[in-house]
Amino acid sequence: MSSHDSTAEPFAILPVAPKPALRRFHQARWDEEVIFELSRPGRRGIGVPAPDAPPVELPEGVARRTPPALPELSQNQVVRHYLRLSQETLGADLNIDVGQGTCTMKYSPKVNDTFVRDPRIAELHPLQPEETVQGVLEIYWRLERILTEVSGMARVSLQPGAGSAAIYANLAVIRAYHASRGEGGQRDQVITTMFSHPSNAACAKVAGYEVITLMPDAEGNPDIEALRAAVGPRTAALLITNPEDTGIFNPRIREFVELVHAAGGLACYDQANANGILGITRARDAGFDLCHFNLHKTFSTPHACGGPAAGACGVAEPLVPFLPGPVVDRVGGVEGDPEGSTFTLTVPERSIGKIRPFLGVTPNVVRAYAWVMALGAEGLREVAETAVLNNNYLLHKVRAIPGASVPWPQRRRVEQVRYSWQELAEETGVHSEEIGVRAADFGVHYWTSHHPYVVPEPFTLEPTESYSREDLDEYAAILAHVADEAREQPEFVKNAPYRQTVHRIDPSSLDNPAQWSPSWRAYRRKHGGARTEAADRP
Known part of the structure; x- marks a missing residue:
């Protein structure tokens, strides 16, 4: 049929695939180098000088003897580098961030960023x-x-x-x-x-x-x-x-x-x-x-x-x-x-x-x-009331997931809850941290708790006032799905993630200050700057 056929319906409805039960998600992965590794001598970007900026004369003894060892890149390399890193990052602008219990990861209105950029x-x-x-x-x-x-x-x-x-x-x-x-x-x-x-x-x-x-x-x-x-x-x-x-x-x-x-x-x-x-x-x-x-x-x-x-x-x-x-x-x-x-x-x-x-x-x-x-004053109180309402709605949803429990169930909760997967862990051998890593495959954040784990197999959720009922339903559905996976395919959950840039790390170096590298200079000094392909591509 020609697109100009007068007998064709002007707004024909095409079939649309049904939405899956859980949102399809796959995080971008760029294996991006550290910006210093991208540097090449002589590369330059384009800077925008401040209007009518006067020349600066530094007092004697203040000026550096040598220029700072900053990376040298073209402008498009810089833009590409940081956009790639942003695509490898989950954050409040991208995901349902209720899993950062105790940290109140609420939405920050973008208009307020306009003010601070003034x-x-x-x-x-x-x-x-x-x-x-x-x-x-x-x-x-x-x-x-x-x-x-x-x-x-x-x-x-x-x-x-x-x-x-x-x-x-x-x-x-x-x-x-x-x-x-x-x-x-x-x-x-x-x-x-x-x-x-x-x-x-x-x-x-x-x-x-x-x-x-x-x-x-x-x-x-x-x-x-x-x-x-x-x-x-x-x-x-x-x-x-x-x-x-x-x-x-x-x-x-x-x-x-x-x-x-x-x-x-x-x-x-x-x-x-x-x-x-x-x-x-x-x-x-x-x-x-x-x-x-x-x-x-x-x-x-x-x-x-x-x-x-x-x-x-x-x-x-x-x-x-x-x-x-x-x-x-x-x-x-x-x-x-x-x-x-x-x-x-x-x-x-x-x-x-x-x-x-x-x-x-x-x-x-x-x-x-x-x-x-x-x-205003009334709005601040409404923030608290909505945060408590959201938290207790999510509490109701999570309590219904087999294997999840709430310590001190007789007590009411305010703005967050520290839950426990102890029952699920005893049944399947899958631990809270492993559920959190698998949850990242669905594009959501998840947090366990502060150490020591007084609550066994903990996970702490705090929805704040920022999230809708649909958001909370989706988050609870993801947790329920991962819990089902843990029963049916525990090794599958243990080997996650599959669609995320996060990966499992060896924590042994965390208690060894000789291995810490808080800066690129420290990394080069401690490790010689040699990076194997295996280290770069976990």
């Missing part, structure tokens, strides 16, 4: 005079005030560059506070819990404290009797995540705080899991003296494989003088009249000093501010 943000320099950065200082000041309202604290510092840096900042404040009271040497113990974020114990150890870890009781809460036995004149602080990484909210949290206060210690709230309690509970209302937020989790700035992060630490009134600095203060003017205000950097009178160079991570502060302002 030259007035992207081209800021930390050494600019204050009068030239009044706009961004106002954003810092306003976000600090928002976080004080969310937490109930008296003052917040956005100086830390990550959540763990904010934890360390709070520990430094705790240490300085006790030292100011003549108890710095005596109070040398920090109490935390098994299902609090490991950064709490790690930062306390780095700060020089002895760490006491409370294990869960039969209800899944930190054992309050163990806390009674632990507190005493050596107690500097309690560092606790609530809800913990099991998704369980501790209903006796105020009692925990009061026990620590009675012993003369401070109570510090790790709010990395705040996504399910925004606008519902506040740290200060439970009696806490300090808290921290992760802007790269709860407040929707990109997590970006662990960075660039941004942290915020908040303190009650007696601890304000010890905050890390600088902080932003407002001079003159009235609320709602920016023309009459000046914003300036100040350092609290007994400040612990800087946690990182300069003020904070400005692009992520701007993203977080934009996210909060777009939502």
